[in-house]
Amino acid sequence: xxxxxxxxxxxxxxxxxxxxxxxxxxxxxxxxxxxxxxxxxxxxxxxxxxxxxxxxxxxxxxxxxxxxxxxxxxxxxxxxxxxxxxxxxxxxxxxxxxxxxxxxxxxxxxxxxxxx
Numbered sequence: 706x707x708x709x710x711x712x713x714x715x716x717x718x719x720x721x722x723x724x725x726x727x728x729x730x731x732x733x734x735x736x737x738x739x740x741x742x743x744x745x746x747x748x749x750x751x752x753x754x755x756x757x758x759x760x761x762x763x764x765x766x767x768x769x770x771x772x773x774x775x776x777x778x779x780x781x782x783x784x785x786x787x788x789x790x791x792x793x794x795x796x797x798x799x800x801x802x803x804x805x806x807x808x809x810x811x812x813x814x815x816x817x818x819x820x821x
Contacts, residue, residue, distance in 0.1 A: 707732035707810045709801045714815030717791055721819070725786040727801030727812055734782040737805045741775060741786045743797035743817075750800065754786060758805075769795075791819045 713725040725741065740755035754765040754775035763775055772790040777783065784801060796819050801812040 707734075707737065707803050707808075709803060709810055709812035711799065711801050711812045711815040714799060714817045716818045716820065718820050719792060721791050722787070722789040723791065723817060725788065725799055725801075725815060725817075727784045727786075729782045729784075729803060732803075734803075735779040737803040737808075737810075739775075739777055739784040740802040740804070741784075742800045742802055743795075744800070744814075745794075745797040748797075753799070756784065788817070791817075793819045793821045795819050 708730045709727055711725060711727045713723060717723055735758055738757050741753040742750050743753050744750040752766055753769055754773055756763045756775045756777050760777060765773055774787045776785045798814040798816050800814045803810045
C-alpha cells in the first residue's frame with residue numbers, strides 16, 4: 706500500500722509559477738512509475754506528465770509541454786511538478802499517481818487556481 710500526499714498548490718496569477726510535490730509513504734517508491742493528472746471543473750481527469758521509475762523517460766501532454774517539468778527524487782520518495790507560464794486553463798485539482806503493474810494509487814489532490 707502506498708500513500709500519496711500532494712502539496713504546493715495555491716492561487717497564482719497568469720504567467721506565474723508553482724511547484725507541486727507528492728510525498729509517498731509505504732511501498733517501494735523506486736518501483737513505481739509516477740504521474741501527475743489534473744481535473745478541471747466539469748471535465749474528465751487528464752494526464753499531465755509522467756516519469757518512469759528509473760528516471761529514464763518523461764512525457765508531458767502537449768498543452769503543458771515546455772511549461773511544466775516532472776521530476777522525482779527516489780531517495781526522498783517524492784515526485785515534483787514544476788509549473789511555469791501558468792494560464793487560467795491550467796486551473797484544476799492536480800493529482801499524484803503511482804503505478805506498478807496492476808497496482809495503482811492516487812493522492813487526494815491539490816488545488817491550483819490561476820487568475821487572469
